[in-house]
Amino acid sequence: MIAMPSVWIACLTLAQLPSTSTRLDARTNILLGSVLVLLGVAYFVGRALRRQPESTANPAVVRTFNLRVRAWWMMFAILIAGLLMGYVATVVLFGLISFWALREFITMTPTRRGDHRTLFWTFVVFTPLQYVLVGLREYGLYTVMIPVYASLFIPARIAIAGDPKRFLERVAKIQAGLLICVYCLSHAPAILSLELTTGSPEARWIIGQDAQRQPIYGSNASVLFFFVLIVQLNDVFQYLWSQLLGKRIIAPQINASRTWEGLIGGTLSTMLLGMLLSWATPFGMFWAGLISGAVALAGFAGSMTMSGIKRDRGVKDYGTLVSGHAGVLDRIDSLCFAAPVFFHLTRFFFSKL
């Protein structure tokens, strides 16, 4: 029932769009509108499925579906709120999501008493600092702060704490958490800071000589929305193709529901969807398809990696780890892996560097 308030928030914000917002252009509004309709349909389908007898609809599948739809409403509401309030607000909201995901990640991975101060640095210094740098649009700093400086600081701080037991393992856990939950995800709001063009001069050798360098204004919001939509629907496509044709499971011990058929079918479907939605981006149909393919593969890699970590720890969902929590990390695993890929492709080929 959490969905209902967010429906109203979404309706209210959409109703106000033409008068209050100059940042969201027509393309974004069309994209948002169609997603809203889709989500509405998904919501009512979910409700109808819940009333079906158990013989026609598997209750576990229906439950998962409804949880997903609820998470999408939340994501949608957060994105809309962020986009309407501006760049800094979006960065702050993504920062909070990162913070919560990192909380789940570290809670699940066992750390030792000697890691306490290092964890304090991770939560209180590195996580906010990364988002402050993204907020300040300091590309040169936010791309190296965590992979270089935090990654060097963490082992040094653990060494100073003086506990040598399983040293490398403990370092890797904290580094991986910070990299996936904070560093990767922070590239999603950073999309809003790009100065988009129809093709960067550096990319001319690959896009073609006649590529123009016309700046596009006001469309960053629709590009960010395009990205989140592609990643989420890619998850759905991979699941559906797995259910339809899936025979060859990729890694049964890691994730028993991911199949090669699902991966290939899902990626192709996502590429097709990306091409169909290319009007919301500066990419053009061909490049929208290719970038969507890359995003689909990265999203798949994210889900597989997180499954691997979960199996190692013997939990099914991050949500069930501490029961009652929503399991933010379960919902954003593919988003985390895909964000830097999408960001860098867009930045290199379609922005003023």
Added chain:
Amino acid sequence: MNLTAPFLAAIAKLLSGATVRWHECQPDTCQRVYFANHTSHLDALVLWASLPGEIRNLTRPVAAKDYWSKTRLRRYMAQCFHAILIDREEIKVHQSPVDVMIREIGKTYSLIVFPEGRRNPGEEMEEFKSGLYYLSKKRPDLELVPVYIDNLNRVLPRGEFLPVPLLSCITIGPPIWLEPNESKAEFLKRAREAVRRLKDV
């Protein structure tokens, strides 16, 4: 009742990310003794904060005087959540901690106690101190409610003063009572087992 108490409770809940599970037990304003495993200074505060508001106002944690009266901030916080401060160093004959507790709670308040007596650094719970037994012997009408606190020792371990905001979980289990003719050792073992069992539910 002051205004800082709900504020303090909200901060504690936010910081510890505590999930509260009532397992075969319902929130109630009747007189109870919540007894829990003890791993962090935050235990009393977070357990107290995770009770529903009306019950929280009627529940008083039992805390160590030497820790909670050390600085002005700690004294103020202890006052906020109506802590009963027990002197661990100096135990007087006519003022035994159990007598103090029974006198302080009267016919209205509930208690939060940590029968291990001190924060436990290890994985396994320590043996329970006998206070819980005498409490129950003198006031057999009190419901003894076991509570298992998970992961708070990682939020604020022994000897640290800056908390790391991880997620923790508080499981509140079905009440037990002192059986007639039950010996002290048997009862304490059973009580400890009641807390330990909540780890797996």
